[in-house]
Amino acid sequence: MNALQWLTLVRHGESTGNLAYLAVQGTDAEETGIVERDADIPLTETGREQAAALGRWLAGLPADERPTRVVSSPYTRAVDTARIALAQAPYDVEIRVDERLRDREMGMMEGLTWVGIQRRHPEEAARMTRLGKFYYRPPGGESWADLALRLRSLYRDLEQEAAGERVLVTTHDAIVVTTRYLVEGLSEREVMEIEKTPIANCAVTRWRRGEGRLQAVSYNDCTHLAGAGVGTA
Known part of the structure; x- marks a missing residue:
């Protein structure tokens, strides 16, 4: 059976949530201010x-x-990224939504900054430091290892349903990083080092089938945005 020929992941375009996070960075704010x-x-x-x-x-x-x-992830910012992009393309491809591509769930930490977590949930801040980012699961939320688990299921299904195809995924930064962990067989240390560099909005990451496996072509590539004169912050 043929396997995926191309796998292309795109982080969604800039969202109001991204701007809210930027606005509180370096401040004493305990909450992000995101209302949705x-x-x-x-x-x-x-x-x-x-x-x-x-x-x-x-x-x-x-x-x-x-x-x-x-x-696409079912989240509005990801679906709209796919819709707007495909409206510019000269071919007709239906957008399928899969909840396994949703962003990492933060549980009780949602809407809090690191300052807020330290002040309101000091025991969780200490547990996160002790366990490390990859395995720490906030109450009601997900660890990075949890993301890997649901993504293994997704990609296993795609290998069967989309054999021989070229798949485009619109999703979130944590999903892009975790996909590298899975496709490239990275270690916990390696993937957490990669995660330290933010993935730009609408950046492209690609793998192509070669020598019996998916091989990296590009990561966090924004050249298509620079050429269009569109900012990537």
Whole structure:
């Protein structure tokens, strides 16, 4: 049976949540100020422009690299990124939504900054430090290891359902990083080192089938955005 030929992951475009996080960085704020539930956070106008630039890049791909299947996180910012991008492309691909591509769930920590976690839940801050980021699971939330578990299920299904295809995924930064962990067989130390460098909004990460496995082509690539004059912060 054929396996996936291309796997392309894209982080969603800039969202209002991204701007809220930036606004409180380096301050004494305990909360991010985000009012929507995570699933409903929308794109900003810049995010929509980034998604359109992504679409123009997709339209310019060689025929044998163009996605034959598109799968998105169910969250608004990811689905809208896919919709806006595909509106720029000269081919018709249906967007499928899969809840396994949703962002990492933070449970009781949702909406809190690191300052807020330390002040309101000092015992959890200490537990996180002791266990390490990869295995720490906030109450009601997920660890990075939990993300790996649900993504193993997703990619196993895609290998069967989309054999021989070129798959485009619109999702979140934690999902992109965890996918590298799975596809490239990384260690806990390696993936947590990679995670220290933020993935830009609408950045592209790609793998191509070669020598019997998916091989890395690009990671956190924003060249398609720079060429369009769209910011990547």
